[in-house]
Amino acid sequence: MDDRVQMKQLAYPPDTVIPPQRYSGDATFAEEVAKIFRRAWMFVGFANDLQNDNDFITAEIAGTSVLVQNFGGELRAFHNVCTHRYAQIHLRPCGNGKPVCPYHGWIFNRDGVPVGIPGNREHFGFDEAARKRLALPRFEVGVRGRFVFVRLEPGGRGLDEQLGAYGPVLDHLSEMFTDRIDEDVLPWDANWKTALESALEVYHVDATHPETFKKFAKKIWICSYEGEHSRGTTHLSDTSARWWDGVIERLGLPRSEMLRNYDHFMIFPNLAIGVTHGALMSVQTYDPVGPDRSNLHFRLFLGETSKPKTKGGPTRKAVEANVCGFNRTVLDEDRRVAESAHRGLKQVQVPAALGSCEERIAAFHQAWFARMAAE
Numbered sequence: 001m002d003d004r005v006q007m008k009q010l011a012y013p014p015d016t017v018i019p020p021q022r023y024s025g026d027a028t029f030a031e032e033v034a035k036i037f038r039r040a041w042m043f044v045g046f047a048n049d050l051q052n053d054n055d056f057i058t059a060e061i062a063g064t065s066v067l068v069q070n071f072g073g074e075l076r077a078f079h080n081v082c083t084h085r086y087a088q089i090h091l092r093p094c095g096n097g098k099p100v101c102p103y104h105g106w107i108f109n110r111d112g113v114p115v116g117i118p119g120n121r122e123h124f125g126f127d128e129a130a131r132k133r134l135a136l137p138r139f140e141v142g143v144r145g146r147f148v149f150v151r152l153e154p155g156g157r158g159l160d161e162q163l164g165a166y167g168p169v170l171d172h173l174s175e176m177f178t179d180r181i182d183e184d185v186l187p188w189d190a191n192w193k194t195a196l197e198s199a200l201e202v203y204h205v206d207a208t209h210p211e212t213f214k215k216f217a218k219k220i221w222i223c224s225y226e227g228e229h230s231r232g233t234t235h236l237s238d239t240s241a242r243w244w245d246g247v248i249e250r251l252g253l254p255r256s257e258m259l260r261n262y263d264h265f266m267i268f269p270n271l272a273i274g275v276t277h278g279a280l281m282s283v284q285t286y287d288p289v290g291p292d293r294s295n296l297h298f299r300l301f302l303g304e305t306s307k308p309k310t311k312g313g314p315t316r317k318a319v320e321a322n323v324c325g326f327n328r329t330v331l332d333e334d335r336r337v338a339e340s341a342h343r344g345l346k347q348v349q350v351p352a353a354l355g356s357c358e359e360r361i362a363a364f365h366q367a368w369f370a371r372m373a374a375e
């Protein structure tokens, strides 16, 4: 046997790779919800949307609807399900308004206690203690820069400890990228792991993105690790780098001093952040919806322009259309291969043959195994 082939196989022995049977299936999904998604700090949105009193955002963490709300300057998170008869209290992804259930109009306070119950005396007769027992379950909130996280189950490491050296990266990104130019939630018929893995290597770029990403970046992928998280960096093609230099100049966009290439961070379990030429940030979560489905929630940001007059102008509009269109096209190409791989993995038993170019996937699998081995 060829020595190199043997070495590569030894680099990621099959028992260190998530077997296909464990990508999907109700039992694995239930275990992931319990051991990963309920215990990890999960990114749910941006503090930009929570600046004013009564601003709120909602998010779904592996089947649990969560609201995060600004109560007089303090962010608190609650289960977004009414303790009367299960309606969702806030229905929109973000907005401003007190937590009032739209079904029968129960009003909840900053402790999640229903303080306004229409016809209480007549129909329920709840005293204060009874109302407190009907409080919405509360969850922990952690904020790093503008990135807001929620943890469903208390205990374990604090957010800063979990982020490690990537905490300061989130601070930096929060200062840099303030101007959201696109956001959407795209349903994928693929398990969240299969979906996320499409973002952890550039080996697929030539075959999957021949007209898009292949022309945008070079193929060198330098990887590094921070606990359960990882980073991959590649250089933009000369044409792309020139295009971005021109855009930065004409639109007066700031450029990061720290992130100069295409820098991609994965924060376990499902947050991915890509920064292009230090001028564009893409934030994605691969949200688990079920064993065979995920939602890709993406947001695109630019920095604050030093030439405000360009905003809404034709050049800025053309650049935004180009960047947003490119992003959506690439994601759709990724969706097609991820959905195909998801259908395929349900037909085999043998673990994937990971190469050295897929080392971030191997590291992701290691982190997954460690979480799943915990009691």
Ligand code: FES
Binding pocket: 082, 083, 084, 085, 086, 087, 101, 102, 103, 104, 105, 106
């Ligand atoms: S379900 Fe919320 S008030 Fe009735």
Ligand SMILES: [Fe+2]
Binding pocket: 198, 199, 204, 205, 208, 209, 213, 330, 333, 334
């Ligand atoms: Fe891709």
